[in-house]
Amino acid sequence: MNAIRHHFSPLQRLLHWVMAICILAMLFIGVGMVSTIMPKYVPLVSIHKTLGAVILVLALIRLVTRFYYGAPPLPADLPEPMKLAAELSHYALYALMIGMPLLGWGMLSASAYPVELYGGIYLPAILPQSDSLRTLLWNAHFYLAFAFFALILMHVAAALFHALVRHDGVFDAMAPVPIHDEATRVEYKAAE
Amino acid sequence: MPEPRPSPARSVLGSFVLIGVVVAGSAAAFAYTAGWLSPERLTPWKMLEALAPPSGPALGHRRNHAKGICFTGVFESNGNGAAISRASVLAAGQYPALGRFNLGTPNPDATDASVRVRGIGLRITPPDGQEWRMAMINAPVFAASTPDGFHELLVAAGSKDPNAMKVFAEAHPEFAPFGAWAKNAPWTGSYAEDRFNGLNSFIFTDSSGADHAVRWSLLPEAQVEPVTQDDLKKLGPDFLEQEITQRIRSGPQRWTMTVTVANPGDPTADPTKAWPDDRRTIEVGTLVVQRIEAEADGPCRDINFDPTVLPPGIRTSDDPFPAARSSVYAKSYDLRTAEAKDYPRTVTGPKP
Numbered sequence: 236m237n238a239i240r241h242h243f244s245p246l247q248r249l250l251h252w253v254m255a256i257c258i259l260a261m262l263f264i265g266v267g268m269v270s271t272i273m274p275k276y277v278p279l280v281s282i283h284k285t286l287g288a289v290i291l292v293l294a295l296i297r298l299v300t301r302f303y304y305g306a307p308p309l310p311a312d313l314p315e316p317m318k319l320a321a322e323l324s325h326y327a328l329y330a331l332m333i334g335m336p337l338l339g340w341g342m343l344s345a346s347a348y349p350v351e352l353y354g355g356i357y358l359p360a361i362l363p364q365s366d367s368l369r370t371l372l373w374n375a376h377f378y379l380a381f382a383f384f385a386l387i388l389m390h391v392a393a394a395l396f397h398a399l400v401r402h403d404g405v406f407d408a409m410a411p412v413p414i415h416d417e418a419t420r421v422e423y424k425a426a427e
Numbered sequence: 428m429p430e431p432r433p434s435p436a437r438s439v440l441g442s443f444v445l446i447g448v449v450v451a452g453s454a455a456a457f458a459y460t461a462g463w464l465s466p467e468r469l470t471p472w473k474m475l476e477a478l479a480p481p482s483g484p485a486l487g488h489r490r491n492h493a494k495g496i497c498f499t500g501v502f503e504s505n506g507n508g509a510a511i512s513r514a515s516v517l518a519a520g521q522y523p524a525l526g527r528f529n530l531g532t533p534n535p536d537a538t539d540a541s542v543r544v545r546g547i548g549l550r551i552t553p554p555d556g557q558e559w560r561m562a563m564i565n566a567p568v569f570a571a572s573t574p575d576g577f578h579e580l581l582v583a584a585g586s587k588d589p590n591a592m593k594v595f596a597e598a599h600p601e602f603a604p605f606g607a608w609a610k611n612a613p614w615t616g617s618y619a620e621d622r623f624n625g626l627n628s629f630i631f632t633d634s635s636g637a638d639h640a641v642r643w644s645l646l647p648e649a650q651v652e653p654v655t656q657d658d659l660k661k662l663g664p665d666f667l668e669q670e671i672t673q674r675i676r677s678g679p680q681r682w683t684m685t686v687t688v689a690n691p692g693d694p695t696a697d698p699t700k701a702w703p704d705d706r707r708t709i710e711v712g713t714l715v716v717q718r719i720e721a722e723a724d725g726p727c728r729d730i731n732f733d734p735t736v737l738p739p740g741i742r743t744s745d746d747p748f749p750a751a752r753s754s755v756y757a758k759s760y761d762l763r764t765a766e767a768k769d770y771p772r773t774v775t776g777p778k779p
């Protein structure tokens with residue numbers, strides 16, 4: 236990886252922010268839909284399945300861009316445990332972005348539900364019907380959803396900590412629009 | 428414009444407060460969406476609580492219509508339905524059918540003569556991956572005009588107060604037609620003689636894109652012999668299951684599926700209101716039941732006959748019930764599949 240690169244590529248940033256909105260929406264739609272018996276239940280479930288499938292596709296594209304472009308290094312002065320936490324949490328976020336949709340899809344397959352997306356698109360079953368399997372997957376989808384949300388909260392807190400307290404360029408690396416240009420960042424480094 | 432670094436203590440404090448507010452605010456919004464801050468929200472869970480008998484639900488079983496028996500057969504579509512819906516299942520042809528005859532009780536051990544409402548769960552699968560699932564009952568109208576009203580009815584029916592049902596019926600005049608049916612309609616001695624009604628309204632979309640509000644029913648081909656509840660009480664506790672097993676052993680049983688189309692202005696959102704008899708009614712096909720299997724090991728056991736599982740060409744209408752039912756059936760299904768050990772299968776095959 237290029238050592239003087241301080242930003243994620245524009246494609247990575249685009250994916251990060253689009254997906255951040257989609258994933259947060261998914262978590263809210265998920266807990267919202269299972270708590271209501273109102274007519275909105277039906278469209279919410281339909282959106283949940285469809286958006287979930289879109290997230291799976293985007294996450295796989297994002298994984299490819301991550302291998303292709305890599306990631307800018309974390310600041311050299313960041314304490315080792317924080318670096319480790321950042322790296323591990325990013326792995327976990329990737330695993331959840333890909334895992335949650337697969338769990339949802341698998342759960343519906345094992346329940347012998349048709350996996351119908353918005354617009355009459357049917358996904359094939361990826362697992363045979365099985366009550367024990369669907370229970371396992373249901374539990375995983377349920378508990379991991381809350382773990383996902385908790386992790387995102389920590390991730391957001393950390394991002395804001397970098398942006399507001401440390402001012403160390405970590406936030407700028409993923410900022411939706413460039414906040415400081417490359418030159419500023421180099422100056423910044425030099426000033427350290 | 429490089430910022431000063433490190434930040435002054437006051438702004439650091441402010442930043443931490445801001446971060447705390449963002450995190451706590453997000454968590455609170457999440458909790459609100461999940462209903463944790465709104466104990467008054469009518470959730471699928473509350474509906475199940477209201478359905479459960481005082482002794483608690485029968486683990487491993489459906490939370491309502493808990494007693495039932497599986498069947499398989501075919502749906503012979505005659506093609507007439509294609510005039511009002513582009514659903515492939517209504518194009519002429521024979522499609523596999525899977526279903527379940529059942530009793531409207533949360534108690535899987537109820538005696539057959541004690542249960543007024545009988546039902547059928549049905550899934551028809553045309554070859555293209557689409558599915559049509561439905562669950563219908565023998566009553567001509569439903570007991571409540573809204574899901575909230577149904578919850579109130581369940582609470583009243585389960586109440587220790589002997590006046591609760593009277594109070595409910597007075598506050599809900601729309602209950603009267605169902606109440607009259609339950610009291611006065613003749614009973615039958617066989618599932619094969621029962622008419623099953625979908626009661627809820629759905630929208631059919633034809634190939635030109637035009638919508639038609641409809642309700643559907645299954646009319647028995649078998650001769651109906653009315654009997655009284657007292658006569659049925661003399662039969663065994665499971666006579667319905669034994670009878671249908673016997674009957675189908677000697678030959679398949681048939682029901683004609685009819686679809687009734689609403690006139691503009693007919694009440695589609697309220698299943699307590701029947702439509703006038705003169706509405707256009709189309710015979711769309713025949714359900715042929717060919718084989719009966721006990722539920723414990725049968726193919727209907729782990730199927731959720733969710734009335735919102737519809738093929739393209741059929742969709743939900745402004746009737747609030749299918750959505751409410753879907754959400755509650757899903758919760759019931761979550762629970763009962765997780766409790767499989769409480770309702771063991773009798774054969775230990777490769778199926779879990």
Ligand code: HEM
Pocket residue numbers: 258261262263264265266269283284285286287288290331332335336337338339340343350376377380381383757758761
């Ligand atoms: C990033 C992806 C996803 C996230 C974050 C997510 C999140 C959630 C959440 C928070 C719930 C509510 C859990 C509860 O409180 O009971 C839920 C439920 C559900 N999800 Fe997902 N989900 C994702 C993808 C999917 C996909 C792709 C499908 C199906 C194709 C799916 C199907 C379901 C179903 C059917 C339920 C309801 C389960 C039930 O209680 O019966 N999910 N999801």
Ligand code: HEM
Pocket residue numbers: 247251254255256258259301306307309321325326328329332387390391394395405406407408409410
């Ligand atoms: C809501 C779901 C979110 C998910 C799933 C998510 C996921 C990720 C992942 C996996 C990374 C690692 C970089 C990569 O390889 O893509 C990352 C980086 C980053 N995210 Fe998020 N993110 C989310 C929301 C947010 C939000 C709301 C913020 C800002 C408040 C944010 C700020 C950042 C920053 C600043 C980085 C760069 C960290 C670095 O340089 O290593 N993220 N995010």
Ligand code: HEM
Pocket residue numbers: 474478488489490491492495527528529545546547548562563564569573574577624625626627698730731732748751752755756759760763
């Ligand atoms: C809001 C109102 C309703 C609630 C809360 C409700 C609740 C339930 C529940 C919890 C089940 C068990 C589902 C499962 O575990 O698979 C069930 C099954 C059933 N319901 Fe309802 N129901 C409602 C309205 C209706 C209506 C309007 C009809 C008839 C038109 C109906 C007919 C049936 C039938 C036939 C079954 C048995 C399906 C099977 O064999 O699996 N229900 N209901």
